[in-house]
Amino acid sequence: MYKEQIDMARLPQHIAFIMDGNGRWAQARGQQRSYGHFAGADTLEATLRCATKLGIPYVTFYAFSTENWSRPQDEVNTLLDLMLKHLEEKIFMENDVKFLLVGDIENLPQNLRDASERLMEKTKNNKAITMGVAFNYSSRWELAHAAKIIAKEVKEGKMKLEDITAETIDRHLATGIMPNPDLLIRTGGEQRLSNFQMWQLAYAELYFTDTYWPDFNDECLYKAIVDYQSRQRRFGKTGEQVTENK
Numbered sequence: 001m002y003k004e005q006i007d008m009a010r011l012p013q014h015i016a017f018i019m020d021g022n023g024r025w026a027q028a029r030g031q032q033r034s035y036g037h038f039a040g041a042d043t044l045e046a047t048l049r050c051a052t053k054l055g056i057p058y059v060t061f062y063a064f065s066t067e068n069w070s071r072p073q074d075e076v077n078t079l080l081d082l083m084l085k086h087l088e089e090k091i092f093m094e095n096d097v098k099f100l101l102v103g104d105i106e107n108l109p110q111n112l113r114d115a116s117e118r119l120m121e122k123t124k125n126n127k128a129i130t131m132g133v134a135f136n137y138s139s140r141w142e143l144a145h146a147a148k149i150i151a152k153e154v155k156e157g158k159m160k161l162e163d164i165t166a167e168t169i170d171r172h173l174a175t176g177i178m179p180n181p182d183l184l185i186r187t188g189g190e191q192r193l194s195n196f197q198m199w200q201l202a203y204a205e206l207y208f209t210d211t212y213w214p215d216f217n218d219e220c221l222y223k224a225i226v227d228y229q230s231r232q233r234r235f236g237k238t239g240e241q242v243t244e245n246k
């Protein structure tokens with residue numbers, strides 16, 4: 001129903017997802033929270049396929065924050081296992097997906113770090129879509145990390161203090177080569193950023209839905225894109241200026 005309404009010439013180039021509601025989805029079914037994460041991982045795969053088919057060049061999924069380590073140990077283990085299991089080279093190569101781990105990779109368990117680095121290297125020339133997975137990620141960690149690297153470069157004389165611009169910060173973020181998201185979709189009914197890409201989302205359109213992540217399907221994605229295309233993106237200009245420029 002919504003798919004036909006999408007203007008294929010104005011697709012968002014990068015969609016970011018905060019996949020919320022797995023726990024509540026599972027509990028509503030009398031199941032453990034981990035059951036919701038397994039279902040959520042299936043939704044992630046289906047969403048990636050749908051975005052690839054549409055021709056969206058970049059997607060990012062927020063899978064594990066630097067604060068999620070404080071969840072119950074069995075839930076943390078489930079999320080680590082799920083991530084490891086999904087870093088399957090074969091699937092990425094078959095679908096021509098370029099993988100990017102977005103987050104504090106140095107402080108991941110060694111097996112996950114090795115698998116992520118291997119997969120990034122292996123898939124670096126894939127072209128159909130680039131998928132970022134934010135894992136052991138938070139925006140405040142990322143900005144503090146960028147500040148440390150920049151300060152070190154200034155201290156070592158590799159950069160001048162007065163040369164630091166917004167672009168310098170951009171270059172030192174964990175999202176690296178990815179353009180900033182045009183559209184952020186958060187499922188599960190909450191309306192907040194939860195420490196996710198606060199710098200990169202400066203001009204993103206925000207879309208919130210009550211649908212729990214495991215129930216999010218192709219139709220939900222089409223609906224979000226149609227909603228995105230109904231908005232006027234002004235980037236600080238007036239509505240009239242934007243209309244004139246068109």
Ligand code: FPP
Pocket residue numbers: 019020021022023024025033037038040041044062063064068079082083086133188213
């Ligand atoms: C938020 O829901 C979701 C997460 C913290 C984890 C998201 C992870 C996945 C969807 C699976 C990841 C899969 C791969 C391949 C990396 P919540 O648990 O906070 O839900 P609640 O708000 O209902 O409690």
